[in-house]
Amino acid sequence: xxxxxxxxxxxxxxxxxxxxxxxxxxxxxxxxxxxxxxxxxxxxxxxxxxxxxxxxxxxxxxxxxxxxxxxxxxxxxxxxxxxxxxxxxxxxxxxxxxxxxxxxxxxxxxxxxxxxxxxxxxxx
Amino acid sequence: xxxxxxxxxxxxxxxxxxxxxxxxxxxxxxxxxxxxxxxxxxxxxxxxxxxxxxxxxxxxxxxxxxxxxxxxxxxxxxxxxxxxxxxxxxxxxxxxxxxxxxxxxxxx
Numbered sequence: 281x282x283x284x285x286x287x288x289x290x291x292x293x294x295x296x297x298x299x300x301x302x303x304x305x306x307x308x309x310x311x312x313x314x315x316x317x318x319x320x321x322x323x324x325x326x327x328x329x330x331x332x333x334x335x336x337x338x339x340x341x342x343x344x345x346x347x348x349x350x351x352x353x354x355x356x357x358x359x360x361x362x363x364x365x366x367x368x369x370x371x372x373x374x375x376x377x378x379x380x381x382x383x384x385x386x387x388x389x390x391x392x393x394x395x396x397x398x399x400x401x402x403x404x
Numbered sequence: 405x406x407x408x409x410x411x412x413x414x415x416x417x418x419x420x421x422x423x424x425x426x427x428x429x430x431x432x433x434x435x436x437x438x439x440x441x442x443x444x445x446x447x448x449x450x451x452x453x454x455x456x457x458x459x460x461x462x463x464x465x466x467x468x469x470x471x472x473x474x475x476x477x478x479x480x481x482x483x484x485x486x487x488x489x490x491x492x493x494x495x496x497x498x499x500x501x502x503x504x505x506x507x508x509x510x511x512x
Contacts, residue, residue: 315501325440325448325491327501339499375447389495390438392459394447 282306282393284376289398292366302359302376302395310334310354313383315391316361318372328374329361332383339386344370366402373397406430406494410504416512423479425507427470427492435471436496442506443488452477487511 288300302314316328329340329350338350349362359376377391407430417423427437435455440448450459452468455475465480479486492504 324506325442325493325503327499327503330499330501341500377447386498389436389493389498389501390450390453391440391448391493392450394449397447 282378284378284393284395286374286376286395286398289374289400291401291403293404294367294402296366297362297364298366298400300361300363300374300398300400302361304357304359304376304378307378309352309357311382313379313381313388314352314359315377315379316350316359317375317377317391317394318370319375319397320369320372323372326372330379330383330388331359334382337383337385339383363400366400368402371400371402373399405500406433406497406502408492408494408502408504410492410507412507413505414508414510416510417482418512419482419484421482423482423486423509425477425490425492425509427475427477427504429473429475429494431497432472433494433496436494437468437470437475438493438495439466439468439477440491440493441486441488442491448491482509482511484511 283305285303315330331350347365351360375394375397377394379388380390381388409428437455439452442448456468467478489506489508
């Protein structure tokens with residue numbers, strides 16, 4: 281079955297960096313756009329970024345633009361999120377989620393399924 | 405950016421009740437709206453896509469309707485396992501993709 285497993289979360293000081301990974305299985309990873317979505321403790325869902333099936337198109341929320349970089353390695357069926365200049369407000373559970381389309385252009389937005397999430401805490 | 409406003413933010417109902425949640429978009433999003441269910445400590449799950457399309461395996465007591473700016477999510481007969489937070493999400497004119505603030509559903 282389709283499975284997404286995030287890793288790489290932890291406690292990090294403000295201004296530092298962290299890289300999250302999302303390992304995919306059960307589907308042809310290279311055919312689909314993949315998203316990062318985050319959820320601050322006790323709060324709602326916030327879309328973070330998406331990458332197209334081949335890595336050629338990347339889109340970001342304004343709140344992370346210039347600080348976060350989404351990438352993928354289709355040979356390893358793995359998605360990444362490089363997070364730099366972290367702030368306290370970046371504290372959240374980070375989920376990866378598969379889309380049903382490729383994101384060859386700015387179109388899509390069906391998150392199905394989601395991984396279990398990895399917690400990032402930014403604190404001194 | 406398109407803003408999504410959900411109401412109510414929380415809701416208490418009895419088993420067997422009909423439950424309705426509304427979601428309003430700040431501009432016309434056609435039928436580009438999905439509904440998700442999130443149980444405590446779990447990731448969200450897609451229940452309804454394209455405003456009214458029930459995902460495979462989702463019980464038929466769940467339904468969605470609407471187009472343009474006004475949308476409705478309904479549970480026809482509330483069951484104990486439906487306790488969760490429900491989110492609407494738009495995918496028209498993306499990015500960014502935006503979510504409603506969520507509706508927390510509790511059993512009375």
